[in-house]
Amino acid sequence: MALIEIEREEAVEEKEREPVRVTGLPFFPHFLLREVVVMCLIAGSLILLASLYPAGLLQPADPFTTPTPIYPEWYFLYVFGFLKFWTYDIGPIPAKVIGVTVPMVLWYGLLILVPFIDRNPSTELRKRKIAVALGVIALIAVLVLTYYGIVHGE
Amino acid sequence: MREQREVIIMTLYEKIYKWLDDRFKLGELLPPIVKHPAPVNVVSNPLYCLGGTAFLCFLILVVTGMFLAFYYKPTPDEAYKSVQNIMTAVPLGSLIRSIHHWAANTMIAAVMLHMIRIYFMGAYKKPRELNWVVGIFLLLTVTTFGFSGYLLPWDQLALWATKIGTGIAGSIPIIGGYISLILVGGNDIGAETMTRFFAIHVLILPAAIITLLGLHFLMVRIQGISGRL
Structure with missing residues (x-):
């Protein structure tokens, strides 16, 4: 997390250093850096969710017993x-x-x-x-x- | 001593770069990609992350899906046992399957939110009409991915949710009967359905989504991100 914070600050600093007349920031490293930060957050959240709430597995499929209630996705x-x-x-x-x-x-x-x-x-x-x-x-x-x-x- | 080593590393790096540059003209190819400008508000506004989030989920799904395919057996007799095996016996199997599950749900949510952003920011307008259409097909592909993956563990939820789903698809006028027949492969959900859903999930839809993603990104690349302020 600390690393991500540092990366964020760096991104802000670099953005501020850009001349005003430039309306777009280069894809590399600015845009990609933000993407990498977000990707780390998403990947971390997914691992956390997967560990806390593992994918379920109910009883084996049985065409003769209808479970209640049933919902689609x-x-x-x-x-x-x-x-x-x-x-x-x-x-x-x-x-x-x-x-x-x-x-x-x-x-x-x-x-x-x-x-x-x-x-x-x-x-x-x-x-x-x-x-x-x-x-x-x-x-x-x-x-x-x-x-x-x-x-x-x- | 250290300086010397650094010099050697630099020259090795330069040698590799030169070797590639001689063959692929990296000097002309890379700068437009690397320096390609993205509008400032795109970099600062987190709403622009949704498409990238969906793509990251897609990459995670590909990797975890390949792992699951190593252990999964797509027949009614073996499917449930093989998933149980992944969940209890295979090292890290439970984690990998759970990540696959969460990445799938996150991807669908991210695609929907991405679409909502594009709608309210009016980013589908001229000249980006066709990319919106490709996007809707991506939404369809992603939900079909989820739907086909739901059956594979062959538990009660899988069977009965698929019964509802194929029932709904089967009620569409004119084409519904055909869709249902193609999906189910008979009158009732069974071994035929399972093989078909597996083929759809790991062969047909991956081919479709890679093609659609290619088009989606190519169009963004040509037209640029709609930079609304």
Whole structure:
């Protein structure tokens, strides 16, 4: 840790020594140095987590005993949550098909199309209120659906 | 005496450099990479670390995954026992598998947070549209990695989480049935599924992610990091 602190201070000092007119810092050593510091922190955290909370192993797979409750992986919980939440048929389309298609196909389709839908060239948060609002709504929706998926585990 | 040794080391280093420079023109190749400027705010803002964090996790996953593949046996009869063996008997096996587990979850979280940063900073805008698309495919690849790795220990969680997952994928209209058939390899999750998930996890997805990462980094290299202030 002390070493990392020293490295950080060095990085700051070196940055300050750069002439003002230079807007970018060279990839090596400035950018790489910061990356190395972060990498050490991440690798350390991973080893710590792995030691404190080892990967689990439950009973051997048994197709005849369903464990309760069962959840999918946390990053699919929002899909699972939406499937549990959406129980309405729309015309001839059954609820289950909507429940699967919206968070998987439609959601990823929308994500892919983001840069082609949002043609506003500004990167200022204030000048792209609609995009920011939609982003916040989508983020909250995914979090709420994830929570819904946890509560309604099978 | 010490000075003399240093001189010898320097000349050896210079000799190696010259040998390589004669053959690969290092003098022309390296400076643009080494001196390539990164915007100041990119160096100081920790939010710009998320992509690099995901990549570090990827490297850790490759190394620990190779180790696990040495001991893991992808059949329903042997899989659980081999994982148990890794966890109890193999030296450092438990640590390596646990690091693989945590690096996988951290990588998915980092990729998602990286995407959220790119969205709110508007870094996907012209000229970087295609790199956003590649990024979404990377997100898909990474989650599929996690999904396919979940089945491999062949414990209760593995089996039943995969049942939910393949069930959800199977309900997608038109293509769902095919996806489910390709993944499961039959009517029920069994030996066929296991072999397929193993092949997907250690052959197909690694090839996909290396290609996508190559494109992702190449585009960043050509276009530079979007330096929003």
